[in-house]
Amino acid sequence: MSDESLTAAKPGSWNDQRIEIIIGTLLRTGVILAAAVVLFGGVLYVARHAHEIPNYRTFHREPENLKSPREIVHGVVRMSAPAIIQLGLLLLIATPVARVAFSAVAFAIEGDRMYVVITLIVLAVLLYSLFGSS
Protein backbone atom coordinates (compact mmCIF):
# COMPACT_ATOMS: atom_id res chain seq x y z
CA MET A 1 0.00 0.00 0.00
CA SER A 2 1.43 3.36 -0.95
CA ASP A 3 1.48 5.73 2.00
CA GLU A 4 1.64 8.72 -0.25
CA SER A 5 -2.03 8.45 -1.09
CA LEU A 6 -3.11 8.27 2.53
CA THR A 7 -4.31 11.23 4.49
CA ALA A 8 -1.75 11.81 7.16
CA ALA A 9 -4.07 13.12 9.85
CA LYS A 10 -2.59 11.11 12.68
CA PRO A 11 0.31 8.91 11.61
CA GLY A 12 -0.28 5.24 12.33
CA SER A 13 -3.88 5.80 13.32
CA TRP A 14 -7.03 5.06 11.36
CA ASN A 15 -7.77 7.47 8.63
CA ASP A 16 -10.53 7.83 6.07
CA GLN A 17 -8.62 6.28 3.20
CA ARG A 18 -7.55 3.20 5.13
CA ILE A 19 -11.03 2.74 6.55
CA GLU A 20 -12.49 3.00 3.07
CA ILE A 21 -10.11 0.35 1.75
CA ILE A 22 -11.13 -2.07 4.49
CA ILE A 23 -14.78 -1.29 3.83
CA GLY A 24 -14.27 -1.81 0.10
CA THR A 25 -12.80 -5.25 0.73
CA LEU A 26 -15.66 -6.07 3.09
CA LEU A 27 -18.20 -5.12 0.43
CA ARG A 28 -16.47 -7.14 -2.24
CA THR A 29 -16.35 -10.23 -0.04
CA GLY A 30 -20.05 -9.82 0.75
CA VAL A 31 -20.95 -9.54 -2.93
CA ILE A 32 -18.87 -12.58 -3.94
CA LEU A 33 -20.41 -14.67 -1.14
CA ALA A 34 -23.93 -13.53 -2.03
CA ALA A 35 -23.40 -14.21 -5.75
CA ALA A 36 -22.08 -17.70 -5.01
CA VAL A 37 -25.14 -18.54 -2.89
CA VAL A 38 -27.53 -17.12 -5.53
CA LEU A 39 -25.73 -19.06 -8.29
CA PHE A 40 -25.94 -22.31 -6.32
CA GLY A 41 -29.65 -21.81 -5.62
CA GLY A 42 -30.20 -20.75 -9.23
CA VAL A 43 -28.63 -23.89 -10.70
CA LEU A 44 -30.73 -26.01 -8.34
CA TYR A 45 -33.86 -24.02 -9.22
CA VAL A 46 -33.43 -24.26 -12.99
CA ALA A 47 -32.48 -27.97 -12.80
CA ARG A 48 -35.67 -28.75 -10.87
CA HIS A 49 -38.11 -26.48 -12.68
CA ALA A 50 -36.60 -26.11 -16.18
CA HIS A 51 -39.76 -26.93 -18.12
CA GLU A 52 -42.36 -25.16 -16.03
CA ILE A 53 -43.90 -21.98 -17.39
CA PRO A 54 -43.23 -18.87 -15.27
CA ASN A 55 -45.96 -16.28 -14.81
CA TYR A 56 -44.72 -12.86 -13.77
CA ARG A 57 -47.17 -10.88 -15.85
CA THR A 58 -49.33 -10.06 -12.88
CA PHE A 59 -48.23 -9.48 -9.36
CA HIS A 60 -48.82 -12.20 -6.80
CA ARG A 61 -47.08 -11.85 -3.52
CA GLU A 62 -44.26 -14.18 -2.58
CA PRO A 63 -45.38 -16.90 -0.19
CA GLU A 64 -44.79 -15.84 3.38
CA ASN A 65 -41.83 -18.18 3.83
CA LEU A 66 -39.62 -16.13 1.51
CA LYS A 67 -40.01 -12.71 3.10
CA SER A 68 -38.76 -12.97 6.65
CA PRO A 69 -35.14 -13.97 7.34
CA ARG A 70 -36.18 -16.73 9.74
CA GLU A 71 -38.42 -18.43 7.22
CA ILE A 72 -35.84 -18.09 4.45
CA VAL A 73 -33.43 -19.99 6.72
CA HIS A 74 -36.07 -22.68 7.33
CA GLY A 75 -36.46 -23.08 3.57
CA VAL A 76 -32.71 -23.32 3.11
CA VAL A 77 -32.54 -26.14 5.66
CA ARG A 78 -35.11 -28.02 3.52
CA MET A 79 -32.86 -27.31 0.48
CA SER A 80 -35.63 -25.29 -1.18
CA ALA A 81 -34.03 -23.67 -4.25
CA PRO A 82 -36.00 -20.39 -4.13
CA ALA A 83 -35.15 -20.06 -0.45
CA ILE A 84 -31.43 -20.50 -1.16
CA ILE A 85 -31.62 -17.78 -3.85
CA GLN A 86 -33.47 -15.56 -1.43
CA LEU A 87 -30.80 -16.14 1.23
CA GLY A 88 -28.16 -14.95 -1.24
CA LEU A 89 -30.23 -11.84 -2.02
CA LEU A 90 -30.63 -11.17 1.69
CA LEU A 91 -26.84 -11.43 2.11
CA LEU A 92 -26.42 -8.95 -0.72
CA ILE A 93 -28.84 -6.44 0.79
CA ALA A 94 -26.98 -6.86 4.08
CA THR A 95 -23.57 -5.83 2.65
CA PRO A 96 -24.24 -2.07 2.52
CA VAL A 97 -25.82 -2.33 5.98
CA ALA A 98 -22.64 -3.98 7.27
CA ARG A 99 -20.65 -1.22 5.60
CA VAL A 100 -22.57 1.48 7.44
CA ALA A 101 -22.27 -0.36 10.77
CA PHE A 102 -18.53 -0.69 10.22
CA SER A 103 -18.24 3.01 9.40
CA ALA A 104 -19.92 3.87 12.71
CA VAL A 105 -17.26 1.86 14.56
CA ALA A 106 -14.51 3.48 12.52
CA PHE A 107 -15.76 7.01 13.26
CA ALA A 108 -15.96 6.09 16.94
CA ILE A 109 -12.32 4.94 16.91
CA GLU A 110 -11.39 8.22 15.23
CA GLY A 111 -13.25 10.08 17.99
CA ASP A 112 -15.54 11.82 15.51
CA ARG A 113 -18.76 11.95 17.54
CA MET A 114 -20.77 13.98 15.06
CA TYR A 115 -20.20 11.38 12.36
CA VAL A 116 -20.91 8.49 14.71
CA VAL A 117 -24.37 10.02 15.20
CA ILE A 118 -24.87 10.69 11.48
CA THR A 119 -23.82 7.12 10.64
CA LEU A 120 -26.12 5.64 13.29
CA ILE A 121 -29.04 7.58 11.78
CA VAL A 122 -28.33 5.98 8.39
CA LEU A 123 -28.04 2.56 10.05
CA ALA A 124 -31.37 3.04 11.85
CA VAL A 125 -33.12 3.92 8.58
CA LEU A 126 -31.66 0.81 6.88
CA LEU A 127 -32.64 -1.49 9.76
CA TYR A 128 -36.15 -0.02 9.79
CA SER A 129 -36.47 -0.81 6.07
CA LEU A 130 -35.25 -4.39 6.51
CA PHE A 131 -37.08 -5.35 9.69
CA GLY A 132 -39.61 -2.70 10.63
CA SER A 133 -41.43 -2.07 7.39
CA SER A 134 -43.37 -5.32 6.96
Added chain:
Amino acid sequence: MNILEFTGLVGLGSLLAGFLGALTGLGGGVVVVPMLTLLFHVDIRYAIGASLVSVIATSSGAAAAYVREGYSNIRIGMFLETATTVGGIAGAAIAMHVSGSAIAIVFGLVLLYSAYLSSRHREEHSAQMQSSKLAQKLRLNGTYPTPEGKQPYNVTGVPAGYSMMFGAGVLSGLLGIGSGAVKVVAMDQAMKIPFKVSTTTSNFMIGVTAAASAGLYLNRGYVTPGITMPVMLGVLAGSLIGAKILVKAKVKALRYLFAAVIVVLGIEMVFNGVTGRL
Protein backbone atom coordinates in the same frame (compact mmCIF):
# COMPACT_ATOMS: atom_id res chain seq x y z
CA MET B 1 -41.25 -19.66 -22.63
CA ASN B 2 -40.29 -22.09 -19.88
CA ILE B 3 -38.15 -21.35 -16.83
CA LEU B 4 -34.91 -22.53 -18.45
CA GLU B 5 -35.39 -20.20 -21.43
CA PHE B 6 -36.63 -17.32 -19.30
CA THR B 7 -33.64 -17.57 -16.96
CA GLY B 8 -31.15 -17.83 -19.83
CA LEU B 9 -32.55 -14.92 -21.83
CA VAL B 10 -33.04 -12.61 -18.87
CA GLY B 11 -29.51 -13.49 -17.69
CA LEU B 12 -28.04 -12.66 -21.11
CA GLY B 13 -29.98 -9.41 -21.39
CA SER B 14 -28.88 -8.39 -17.89
CA LEU B 15 -25.27 -9.23 -18.74
CA LEU B 16 -25.43 -6.84 -21.68
CA ALA B 17 -27.17 -4.19 -19.57
CA GLY B 18 -24.51 -4.43 -16.87
CA PHE B 19 -21.73 -4.35 -19.44
CA LEU B 20 -23.02 -1.23 -21.21
CA GLY B 21 -23.95 0.35 -17.90
CA ALA B 22 -20.39 0.03 -16.61
CA LEU B 23 -18.80 1.21 -19.88
CA THR B 24 -20.95 4.31 -20.12
CA GLY B 25 -21.19 5.03 -16.41
CA LEU B 26 -24.96 5.10 -16.52
CA GLY B 27 -25.49 1.88 -14.57
CA GLY B 28 -27.34 -1.27 -15.58
CA GLY B 29 -30.56 -0.47 -13.73
CA VAL B 30 -31.84 1.98 -16.30
CA VAL B 31 -32.05 -0.77 -18.94
CA VAL B 32 -33.06 -3.73 -16.78
CA VAL B 33 -36.53 -2.47 -15.85
CA PRO B 34 -37.59 -1.58 -19.44
CA MET B 35 -36.14 -4.89 -20.66
CA LEU B 36 -38.12 -6.94 -18.14
CA THR B 37 -41.38 -5.06 -18.61
CA LEU B 38 -41.36 -4.35 -22.36
CA LEU B 39 -39.65 -7.53 -23.57
CA PHE B 40 -40.52 -10.17 -21.00
CA HIS B 41 -43.87 -8.69 -19.85
CA VAL B 42 -42.93 -8.85 -16.20
CA ASP B 43 -44.99 -6.82 -13.72
CA ILE B 44 -43.12 -3.55 -13.20
CA ARG B 45 -42.80 -3.95 -9.41
CA TYR B 46 -41.09 -7.33 -9.78
CA ALA B 47 -38.78 -5.68 -12.31
CA ILE B 48 -37.97 -2.84 -9.91
CA GLY B 49 -37.30 -5.26 -7.03
CA ALA B 50 -34.87 -7.25 -9.20
CA SER B 51 -33.20 -4.12 -10.52
CA LEU B 52 -32.66 -2.68 -7.02
CA VAL B 53 -30.87 -5.84 -5.94
CA SER B 54 -28.61 -5.72 -9.00
CA VAL B 55 -27.85 -2.05 -8.27
CA ILE B 56 -26.58 -3.05 -4.82
CA ALA B 57 -24.43 -5.78 -6.36
CA THR B 58 -22.70 -3.48 -8.86
CA SER B 59 -22.22 -0.62 -6.41
CA SER B 60 -20.74 -2.83 -3.70
CA GLY B 61 -18.70 -4.84 -6.20
CA ALA B 62 -17.07 -1.75 -7.69
CA ALA B 63 -16.52 0.05 -4.38
CA ALA B 64 -13.18 -1.57 -3.58
CA ALA B 65 -11.71 -0.44 -6.91
CA TYR B 66 -12.94 3.13 -6.62
CA VAL B 67 -11.73 3.58 -3.08
CA ARG B 68 -8.09 2.87 -3.86
CA GLU B 69 -7.94 5.87 -6.16
CA GLY B 70 -8.56 8.14 -3.18
CA TYR B 71 -11.31 10.27 -4.67
CA SER B 72 -14.38 9.34 -2.65
CA ASN B 73 -15.22 11.38 0.43
CA ILE B 74 -16.76 9.20 3.15
CA ARG B 75 -18.11 12.14 5.19
CA ILE B 76 -19.91 13.71 2.25
CA GLY B 77 -21.28 10.27 1.37
CA MET B 78 -22.46 9.39 4.85
CA PHE B 79 -24.00 12.81 5.53
CA LEU B 80 -25.95 12.76 2.27
CA GLU B 81 -27.03 9.16 2.83
CA THR B 82 -29.26 10.39 5.67
CA ALA B 83 -31.25 12.08 2.87
CA THR B 84 -31.04 9.35 0.19
CA THR B 85 -32.06 6.47 2.49
CA VAL B 86 -35.12 8.27 3.86
CA GLY B 87 -35.95 9.25 0.27
CA GLY B 88 -35.45 5.63 -0.79
CA ILE B 89 -38.00 4.38 1.73
CA ALA B 90 -40.44 7.13 0.72
CA GLY B 91 -40.01 6.22 -2.97
CA ALA B 92 -40.55 2.51 -2.28
CA ALA B 93 -43.67 3.33 -0.24
CA ILE B 94 -45.02 5.45 -3.12
CA ALA B 95 -44.36 2.58 -5.55
CA MET B 96 -46.56 0.29 -3.43
CA HIS B 97 -49.52 2.65 -3.73
CA VAL B 98 -49.55 3.97 -7.29
CA SER B 99 -50.41 2.13 -10.52
CA GLY B 100 -47.80 0.39 -12.66
CA SER B 101 -48.68 2.75 -15.53
CA ALA B 102 -47.84 5.81 -13.43
CA ILE B 103 -44.48 4.29 -12.47
CA ALA B 104 -43.78 3.52 -16.14
CA ILE B 105 -44.45 7.13 -17.18
CA VAL B 106 -42.14 8.56 -14.49
CA PHE B 107 -39.55 5.94 -15.43
CA GLY B 108 -39.68 6.95 -19.09
CA LEU B 109 -39.28 10.63 -18.28
CA VAL B 110 -36.31 9.94 -16.01
CA LEU B 111 -34.71 7.87 -18.81
CA LEU B 112 -35.06 10.78 -21.22
CA TYR B 113 -33.57 13.15 -18.67
CA SER B 114 -30.63 10.77 -18.03
CA ALA B 115 -29.93 10.61 -21.75
CA TYR B 116 -29.89 14.41 -21.84
CA LEU B 117 -27.52 14.59 -18.88
CA SER B 118 -25.13 12.01 -20.36
CA SER B 119 -24.86 13.94 -23.61
CA ARG B 120 -23.75 17.13 -21.88
CA HIS B 121 -20.14 18.18 -21.71
CA ARG B 122 -18.59 17.94 -18.27
CA GLU B 123 -16.02 20.37 -16.97
CA GLU B 124 -14.13 20.61 -13.72
CA HIS B 125 -14.80 23.78 -11.79
CA SER B 126 -11.78 25.92 -12.28
CA ALA B 127 -12.46 28.53 -9.63
CA GLN B 128 -11.83 27.60 -6.03
CA MET B 129 -15.10 27.99 -4.16
CA GLN B 130 -15.51 29.60 -0.80
CA SER B 131 -16.65 26.97 1.69
CA SER B 132 -20.01 27.58 3.33
CA LYS B 133 -20.20 27.68 7.13
CA LEU B 134 -22.47 24.62 7.18
CA ALA B 135 -20.01 22.61 5.08
CA GLN B 136 -17.23 23.58 7.46
CA LYS B 137 -19.28 22.55 10.48
CA LEU B 138 -20.02 19.19 8.86
CA ARG B 139 -16.36 18.78 7.86
CA LEU B 140 -17.26 18.13 4.23
CA ASN B 141 -14.24 19.86 2.70
CA GLY B 142 -11.45 17.53 1.57
CA THR B 143 -8.63 16.89 -0.84
CA TYR B 144 -8.28 14.76 -3.95
CA PRO B 145 -5.32 13.53 -5.98
CA THR B 146 -4.35 15.35 -9.19
CA PRO B 147 -1.24 15.04 -11.38
CA GLU B 148 0.14 18.11 -9.56
CA GLY B 149 -0.42 16.58 -6.13
CA LYS B 150 -3.20 16.87 -3.61
CA GLN B 151 -5.78 19.48 -4.43
CA PRO B 152 -8.00 20.77 -1.61
CA TYR B 153 -11.64 21.56 -2.40
CA ASN B 154 -14.37 23.45 -0.62
CA VAL B 155 -18.02 22.51 -0.45
CA THR B 156 -20.97 24.88 -0.65
CA GLY B 157 -24.73 24.74 -1.35
CA VAL B 158 -25.37 22.08 1.29
CA PRO B 159 -29.16 22.62 1.70
CA ALA B 160 -29.75 22.50 -2.08
CA GLY B 161 -27.58 19.42 -2.52
CA TYR B 162 -29.23 17.73 0.44
CA SER B 163 -32.73 18.30 -0.96
CA MET B 164 -31.69 16.98 -4.37
CA MET B 165 -30.27 13.90 -2.66
CA PHE B 166 -33.64 13.25 -1.03
CA GLY B 167 -35.15 13.43 -4.51
CA ALA B 168 -32.52 11.04 -5.85
CA GLY B 169 -33.45 8.61 -3.08
CA VAL B 170 -37.17 8.85 -3.93
CA LEU B 171 -36.44 8.12 -7.61
CA SER B 172 -34.23 5.20 -6.65
CA GLY B 173 -36.91 3.63 -4.47
CA LEU B 174 -39.73 4.37 -6.91
CA LEU B 175 -37.96 3.16 -10.06
CA GLY B 176 -35.32 0.68 -8.87
CA ILE B 177 -32.42 2.60 -10.38
CA GLY B 178 -29.25 3.85 -8.71
CA SER B 179 -30.06 7.42 -9.80
CA GLY B 180 -26.34 8.09 -9.93
CA ALA B 181 -26.88 10.83 -12.52
CA VAL B 182 -29.03 12.88 -10.14
CA LYS B 183 -26.61 12.29 -7.27
CA VAL B 184 -23.71 13.53 -9.38
CA VAL B 185 -25.65 16.64 -10.42
CA ALA B 186 -26.44 17.37 -6.76
CA MET B 187 -22.78 17.14 -5.74
CA ASP B 188 -21.14 18.50 -8.86
CA GLN B 189 -23.54 21.34 -9.70
CA ALA B 190 -25.25 22.28 -6.42
CA MET B 191 -22.43 21.62 -3.95
CA LYS B 192 -19.52 22.40 -6.30
CA ILE B 193 -17.67 19.22 -5.39
CA PRO B 194 -15.03 18.20 -8.01
CA PHE B 195 -16.49 15.92 -10.69
CA LYS B 196 -14.23 12.94 -9.94
CA VAL B 197 -15.04 13.14 -6.25
CA SER B 198 -18.75 13.44 -7.07
CA THR B 199 -18.87 10.37 -9.31
CA THR B 200 -16.92 8.07 -7.01
CA THR B 201 -18.76 9.21 -3.88
CA SER B 202 -22.05 8.79 -5.74
CA ASN B 203 -21.15 5.22 -6.64
CA PHE B 204 -20.49 4.50 -3.00
CA MET B 205 -23.83 5.97 -1.95
CA ILE B 206 -25.85 4.07 -4.54
CA GLY B 207 -25.58 0.72 -2.74
CA VAL B 208 -26.70 2.10 0.62
CA THR B 209 -29.59 4.01 -0.98
CA ALA B 210 -30.74 0.93 -2.90
CA ALA B 211 -30.51 -1.22 0.24
CA ALA B 212 -32.93 1.13 2.02
CA SER B 213 -35.54 0.60 -0.71
CA ALA B 214 -34.74 -3.08 -1.30
CA GLY B 215 -35.63 -3.99 2.30
CA LEU B 216 -39.14 -2.66 1.75
CA TYR B 217 -39.53 -4.45 -1.59
CA LEU B 218 -38.34 -7.71 0.00
CA ASN B 219 -40.76 -7.41 2.91
CA ARG B 220 -43.68 -6.79 0.60
CA GLY B 221 -42.83 -9.77 -1.63
CA TYR B 222 -41.63 -7.78 -4.64
CA VAL B 223 -38.20 -9.44 -4.71
CA THR B 224 -38.92 -12.76 -6.38
CA PRO B 225 -36.15 -15.39 -6.72
CA GLY B 226 -36.99 -16.58 -10.26
CA ILE B 227 -36.50 -13.10 -11.77
CA THR B 228 -33.95 -11.58 -9.43
CA MET B 229 -31.50 -14.50 -9.71
CA PRO B 230 -30.69 -14.12 -13.44
CA VAL B 231 -30.87 -10.30 -13.27
CA MET B 232 -28.47 -9.97 -10.33
CA LEU B 233 -25.95 -12.51 -11.64
CA GLY B 234 -26.12 -11.13 -15.19
CA VAL B 235 -25.76 -7.46 -14.29
CA LEU B 236 -22.95 -8.19 -11.83
CA ALA B 237 -20.95 -10.27 -14.33
CA GLY B 238 -21.56 -7.73 -17.10
CA SER B 239 -20.47 -4.77 -15.01
CA LEU B 240 -17.29 -6.53 -13.87
CA ILE B 241 -16.35 -7.29 -17.48
CA GLY B 242 -17.24 -3.73 -18.45
CA ALA B 243 -15.09 -2.23 -15.69
CA LYS B 244 -12.13 -4.42 -16.77
CA ILE B 245 -12.08 -3.25 -20.38
CA LEU B 246 -13.17 0.31 -19.60
CA VAL B 247 -9.55 1.46 -19.48
CA LYS B 248 -8.79 0.37 -23.03
CA ALA B 249 -12.08 0.96 -24.80
CA LYS B 250 -13.07 4.06 -26.71
CA VAL B 251 -16.31 4.81 -24.96
CA LYS B 252 -17.44 7.96 -26.67
CA ALA B 253 -19.26 6.26 -29.54
CA LEU B 254 -20.68 3.66 -27.17
CA ARG B 255 -21.94 6.43 -24.93
CA TYR B 256 -23.91 7.98 -27.76
CA LEU B 257 -25.28 4.59 -28.78
CA PHE B 258 -26.36 3.85 -25.22
CA ALA B 259 -27.93 7.30 -24.90
CA ALA B 260 -29.91 6.60 -28.09
CA VAL B 261 -31.07 3.24 -26.71
CA ILE B 262 -32.17 4.98 -23.52
CA VAL B 263 -34.14 7.60 -25.48
CA VAL B 264 -36.01 4.85 -27.36
CA LEU B 265 -36.70 2.93 -24.14
CA GLY B 266 -37.83 6.13 -22.43
CA ILE B 267 -40.35 6.88 -25.19
CA GLU B 268 -41.55 3.25 -25.11
CA MET B 269 -42.06 3.38 -21.35
CA VAL B 270 -44.01 6.65 -21.49
CA PHE B 271 -46.12 5.36 -24.40
CA ASN B 272 -46.92 2.06 -22.70
CA GLY B 273 -47.65 3.84 -19.45
CA VAL B 274 -49.98 6.39 -21.04
CA THR B 275 -51.85 3.71 -23.01
CA GLY B 276 -52.10 1.60 -19.86
CA ARG B 277 -50.24 -1.43 -21.22
CA LEU B 278 -47.82 -1.63 -18.33
